[in-house]
Amino acid sequence: MNFFKRYKLDSVLLPLIGVGAFLILWLAIAGRVETRKTLDEFGDPVTKTVKTGLSPDLPSPAETWKASKPYLAEPFAKRGELDQGILAFTILSLSLVMQGYLIALAIGTPLGFFLGLSKTFTKAMDPIIQVLRPVSPLAWFPLGLVLFSSVKFIDGGGKTVFGASDAAALFTIAVCSMWPAVMNTAVGVRAVPTDYLNVAKVLKLSRGKTLFKVLLPATLPYMFTGFRLSLGIAWLVIVAVEMLTGRPGVGGFLWQEYNAGSYSRIILCILTIGIVGLVLDRLMSVVESRFKTA
């Protein structure tokens, strides 16, 4: 181990070993294509391709790479609505996530503040929040469709620009990802030290000034922790939403490729979702750490 430590190899090598082990496991359970030469009932030689293995339909790493290559090589290509480069899909998904996420923050942060400030409000809202919080995105989406069934914005050419399914998609993302922001903001507001509030009282700061000069800065670290967790959930929900709507995006592409039977690209989608999620989380924790006070 000394050798590893001296050259700082363990931080490179150990993750590589982990990834390697994962690939080997994948390869072991992936299906293999075998070509068998047999005689048919007339005695003529025929070649038959058979898939064998623990999970015959699971494509091997090599197949996955081969099938994914065109999507990775031209990440922004647009060959059709549901046949685009992987980054083009990512951008489509991200833009939808961002819209839903911003709605979640716009509703969740003030809600969290009210919950933190008023015990009465907390008591009134708590049962509703506790019941709504664990509901899955799959359950919210149909309700969104019902709620916004009359939403329809049509452009000049008679094409629907923003319909019920778009509204339902945003609703689902917002409603699912809102809760960490709400809860953390509420906890943060409750955790504001009495000393800071005493300072505000002695200085006779107005309500608005107390909010923006004392409460908000003191709550920011908590709020950003909530915002980071919310973004993670918003990104989780996107796949479900895109599957249900069939919108172009990483999740929509994934579902389409499943229906089309090209399983290799499902794995490409999963990896993309994972990597994007990781990047988002890291970006948010950089922002979060900037707001750490004292």
Place this chain on the structure above:
Amino acid sequence: MPFLELNSVSKGYGAEGARSEVLKDINLIVEEGEFVAIVGYSGAGKTTLISMIAGLLQPDAGSVKLRGEAITCPGPDRGIVFQNYSLLPWLTVFENVALAVDQVFPQWSATQRREQVEKYLAMVNLTPAAGKLPRELSGGMRQRVSVARALAMEPKILLLDEPLGALDALTRATLQDEIVRIWEQDRRTVVLITNDVDEGILTADRIIPLSAGPSATLGPSIAVDIPRPRNRKELNSAPAFKRVRKAVLDYLLGTGGRQKTTVSRKLTLPDLLPENLDEPRTLFGAKRVPRRRSEEKFESVELA
């Protein structure tokens, strides 16, 4: 008309029934320009007392009046320096003081307000630290910022709630001198809360001991007739110092001391004799038990 007047003030905490009285029948008169120190045990209700003068708490009974007007809410005419500094950690030293100045003097021009902040930061010798955040400062420096913030509001009365409680002895001594130096510049009315008798004698015109809680009350006012400037080194041998110190301590430890209570409790004496090693060790060790059982006795103890 007295400047600050507390008239048979009482304050308790807790719900009806399980209520504990913290302060009982507090009478205090402070004249304008006076430096009064209130010395008492920790936990006696000193912070409660000063919170009521500041208006952060309302008395259950009695009245707190400043210049004849009842204090009903906190306000910038009573500058308070909290025990734990209470600086806003996301604001720099300058901004912390400026927040107070901007709030109290909105009619001033921006330049005037900036000069006010700079003046008071200079007064506590913190001009070089103006751009720093509180977490970059030592405890003593933070407390000086807190003092500057309170003074910059130009309050009618300055309330110091154990301002030096959290500091080490050396920093404490330096800041005590500094508080006196600042006070002598404009002789504002000061109420200092402390648990350090010497600190009170060094800084104040009068010392009023606060008896131990629950139901703490103020003792007789003891004048500190030592001429200013008081020298820390000479003070220790001054007869006046000794007299004042004795008077305060006599009250705190004597009549105003904690009410003597006795409790009777069961004492268990430990086994003093060792195991009997001559006996063979058996599976359960039954034979090797100590030869004497624990002794129990009852004892009445007087609580200090």
